[in-house]
Amino acid sequence: MWKDGMGWDDIASPAIQSVRRKLAGELSRLGDLHFDRRTIVPELPGEMHIFCDASKDVYGVAVYIVQGGRSSLLFAKAKVAPMKDKTLPVLELMAVFLAFKCLPSILDNCEGFIPTNLCVAIDAQVVLSWLLSQTMASNNIFARNRLRDVLMMKTELETRYGLQTFFKYVNTQSNPADLITRGISYRRFRSCLDFRRVGPSLLGGGISQWPELDLPCLSGMCQQMGRTPANCSISREPGCVSVVSFDRFSSFSHLLRVTSLVFRFLAIRLHRQWDCESRAATYLMRTMQQQGFPAELEYLRRPYGDHLPARVRDLNLYLDHDGLIRSKGRIDSSLHYDYEVKNPVLIAKQHPVTRLIIMDCHKGCCHLGTILAELRRRGYWVPQGRQAVNLILAECSTCKRYNSWPSPPKASSDLPSHWTDFCTPYQHTGIDFTDHLWVWDGKRNIKMYLLLFTCLNIRAVHIEVVPDMSVSSFLQALIRFTNQNGVPEALYSDNAKTFKGGGRLFNRLVLCKDYQDRYGPSNMKLKTISPFSLWYARAWKRCILTIKNCLYKVVGREKLNYFSLLTIISDIQRSVNNRPLTYISSADKDVTAITPNMFLRPNKCPGLLFRLDEEAPSVPLGRSELIRTLQLRDQCLSRFNELWYREYLLDIGFGRMMSFL
Known part of the structure; x- marks a missing residue:
């Protein structure tokens, strides 16, 4: 038409109209x-x-x-x-x-x-x-x-x-x-x-x-x-090559930071606005899954054929929008946990990135043995997780140094009756001092001591920093403890001179009007164990050893001031009180494990909070909804008490004897 010199208003010839009708029919x-x-x-x-x-x-x-x-x-x-x-x-x-x-x-x-x-x-x-x-x-x-x-x-x-x-x-x-x-x-x-x-x-x-x-x-x-x-040639199987060498890194945070720098470089060169840390984390997880789960990844990308991988069937695996393999749980309707926790990312058991992640969780827990629960809280799922954790933690040089036993522990005796009947936290509390710590006050090093309060039922700990082991410092710490946790029914201690003097002084001070108003109605008792019977105090002595090991591993030879010490002590107390009290099976996908903090801080426990979905409309709660929420919280607390009797008490009564501490 253009070669023939036709204008826009000219009528096309019959031949051209025939070609146009044929083309329109084909295009339709x-x-x-x-x-x-x-x-x-x-x-x-x-x-x-x-x-x-x-x-x-x-x-x-x-x-x-x-x-x-x-x-x-x-x-x-x-x-x-x-x-x-x-x-x-x-x-x-x-x-x-x-x-x-x-x-x-x-x-x-x-x-x-x-x-x-x-x-x-x-x-x-x-x-x-x-x-x-x-x-x-x-x-x-x-x-x-x-x-x-x-x-x-x-x-x-x-x-x-x-x-x-x-x-x-x-x-x-x-x-x-x-x-x-x-x-x-x-x-x-x-x-x-x-x-x-x-x-x-x-x-x-x-x-x-x-x-x-x-x-x-x-x-x-x-x-x-x-x-x-x-x-x-780059015709390789996906996942065989990475932009960084995983074996050259000793911490997951360092690996993530270096990988994010690579993506930041690409973003600058390509003139893009990227969330480099998120892309780096996604890239590391995807590369690890390509190297660790090739069969599962191939099946999920092409879900056809007669061969269904056993891991896909058992863990209910699927691919998310980022191409990551996740394990779909049965608690999607719950509002207590985020999407990452309810559908954790599958990580390989024997992969360098998995080793770095487990070591990062191990250090985040102050080198305590609660790694599996921490992995689930961070949104990771490891097949045969307990074996993988034990295999990797055996390489921790810090734990090897401080956890070596000169001889096997002796058999334990029967638990006292007040340890096996649980009512409220810190109803029966053991107390003891640690060795002195050196604290830098800006001019010189001064001595500080830790006073440990241990609940004999749920193994919860409360730590107070005191300047010395005098009676007055002990009583001031006791008052701070009772202000936060209530007055216990009985305090148990060894035969140290401080506690003997504190007991006599306490007996004299309870006669005063101020102390009668504070402690008179409670009838708190201070009991000491028998001489040369340190085995009786194994509960709080073991907690002292745990806290000292955490201090040695976290602080090392670093000089701390008073406020830095308080911060580290607060972190250690939180980590100790977040330890699971019951055994978590590797095949158990229930993310709930009872911890001391669930009894101490029920309002801070994610499983006891009423959280609305982000997409749900914001509607004011009425009186009936609040009452229903409080009833649900009480039911959860009752369930925790039942778990304490059914799993924890029976577990420590038949052979394990506080080996989790």
């Missing part, structure tokens, strides 16, 4: 065809292959992504040939020029995916020789300028994105861009739809598996340049 049937919208797995290594072709009427390109041995169509574009006649090799070169013009926009919209190799395939040997030799014997100024532009854009892409670009020859029968330039009917297009979606079969092996053909139009130097070097 394209709605029956389906293409996958998700073609890229973010951060998964892969290659990009571009096929170019041209005819006298049109030239175009087709872009394919190859990841993990799979190829899929990503982008396609065609343009009408110029009005001025061009030779077919020049039009083929214009198709290559079109491909490089579109590449920056394609790479900037690939969700952070940057291919390591870029392959441009054409079926014209003359154009391939121009691209490989970077010279042209023709005097065609238009073709020379297009070749110069292509080479310039190739250099810019390699510099900006870190790509390696290869020019390859492809047969016309294996070139999917040939479907663009020839013009085909709907019936023929539908018959070759699979070829259009996934491209030729040679894409499955990556660029290193492209066949080396005999091309007589290319010189020997160009043929050598067209061959793919052996060290440029």
